[in-house]
Amino acid sequence: MGIDISKEYFDASILVENNEFSHNQFCNTKKGVKMFLKWIKGEHCPIETTLICMEHTGLYKNILVDVLTSNQCNLWVEMAYRIIRSSGIQRGKNDKVDSARIAQYAKKNQEEVKLFKCSKEVLDKIKGLLNLRELNVSYKTAVQVNIQELKGYNDPVYNLLSKSKKNAAKAVKKTIEDIDKQLEELVKQDSEISQVYNCITSVKGVGSITALFLLCYTDSFTSFDSPRELASYCGVVPFEYTSGKSIRGKAKVHFMANKKLKKLLHLCALSSIRYDPEIKTYYEKKVEEGKHKMLVLNNVRNKLIHRICSCVRNNKRYEVAA
Structure with missing residues (x-):
């Protein structure tokens, strides 16, 4: 089975005999995942013996992955570039087609399967903090550029803007330092x-x-x-x-x-x-x-x-x- 995931929906394609597909689309919510599991049973597809393959799509995959791993499914989360490289020349693209291609990839490469193992909770926390740090670093850089641009203007309004930007830069710097300390603590925990x-x-x-x-x-x-x-x-x-x-x-x-x-x-x-x-x-x-x-x-x-x-x-x- 191949699953193509987006923010709001995910498409699932079951590869059956004669290279034919059974396809359906579900909401990317807990309720949608429950509907997905019911659909699998209705398709006479034993979840214990079915290989489910999906691309690594960051946060979008989390709800589905949590439910599938709790049900002890044979889940394969593969790097997108490997699936793309394996697919050859592409003619046409939509979510339904992509889920079918992922299913074909899983069938063709099932001997190289690496079943998904839940990453440590500490790594998920580190990822979240790193993303937050990136946002703050980008904002700090933008503010510092703005401060440089305001230099040389002897005007009350520009002086007020400059002072405000400098205070913002200091606050962001403190936030980054706090994030770094928290990252250090998380590493020490494991x-x-x-x-x-x-x-x-x-x-x-x-x-x-x-x-x-x-x-x-x-x-x-x-x-x-x-x-x-x-x-x-x-x-x-x-x-x-x-x-x-x-x-x-x-x-x-x-x-x-x-x-x-x-x-x-x-x-x-x-x-x-x-x-x-x-x-x-x-x-x-x-x-x-x-x-x-x-x-x-x-x-x-x-x-x-x-x-x-x-x-x-x-x-x-x-x-x-x-």
Whole structure:
């Protein structure tokens, strides 16, 4: 079965014999999910032996996931980009068609299924606080830009605006500091999360916010099988573009990537080049050899991911080789 979820509704398609589908749409509410379970029974689809696949859609999936996991369903929550890549050329798109494609994906790839496990409650809380932090950081940046624009105006109204903006900036800064303290407390509450967090931040150049985002996006490093797979998800693995003798495109990273993690890793790479002697030496050597700076910087991002994954896998803090 494939399920396509939106904010208000979700579409479900049951793949039956001869590649035919039984489809229905339900409200994305607890009442709607109950109707969905009744519909499954009416379709003579044993919930205990049915594989239910859906895309990872953030908050929109939570109601449905909670009910399905409480009923011990065989639930597979898959990354959207994997389903898209597997679907080939797309002709037409709507929620009904998408749910059918997800069902086909589940049937084709059922040997690679990873049944959903509820993430720790602490990770859900961290996600919520990180989202709140992002909103406050964006607002603070906008306010500070506005303050700079108001400088130089010797006018009572502009002076009042400037004073008000400065007070707002101070208040937002205090809110961000409070959020950071709360995030720190949440990490300490769970020994397993705390251990993984300490492993990540032991890598020079990787800060606390990057570590927390990595924990959330990887579900504490259980969603990816290898460093290369995670690096690909973060958009730092270049892929070859060649065909025969005529097409010789440059290897480049794919546009389908987690932009947030890519941005954070970029900042981590810049920091490690500055403070990690080994990385700094590598960067300077490659640039002197004529390599493009952005290419070398991308290599540094890749190195950081491999270091992080190695530390988490071995449950050890990063140690500089003697």
